[in-house]
Amino acid sequence: MKRSLGTLAALGFLAAASLGLAGCANDPTRIQPGTTAAETLQRLGTPTGRYPLNGGGERLQYSRMPAGFEVTDIDVDAAGKVVSATQVLSEARFGQDIKVNEWRQNDVMAFYGRPYEISRVSSFDGAVWTWRYKAVNERRMLYIYIDPTGVVRRYHTGDDLEFDRLRD
Known part of the structure; x- marks a missing residue:
């Protein structure tokens, strides 16, 4: 059975559109x-x-x-x-949402869920929880510092340098 390029293009468009709609249903x-x-x-x-x-x-x-x-x-x-x-992973929201010196570890979990990674740095006595997010299609990281008693002490954002290392 022969099909014209126009028919194939139309079928391809319909398939893509239905996949797009299915994606929206799961958004x-x-x-x-x-x-x-x-x-x-x-x-x-x-x-x-x-x-x-x-x-x-x-x-x-x-x-x-x-x-x-x-x-x-x-x-x-x-x-x-x-x-x-x-x-919730939006730079515009971090300043209004994250409650430094008030939030506890459970509050962070209830708001942001499991982090991408948990690490330690020598300049802070506690854990640093990290999430990936995008800001205007740039890969970024949110870092929340949680002290040994489970209290959020500070946060900051930065570039996702890990992604750059993977591309090199």
């Missing part, structure tokens, strides 16, 4: 407020983390770590309805 940031928790779980599958919220709600967390660059927190109220879906 946690596309969950709308008012969606039920059951619908959310059906569309997105098992979250990478589940954390209780004040007032009886729950956070469903979808992280693409360690290879990805996004962590989406979907907050569900006590009635089981989504109130927000937020991609």
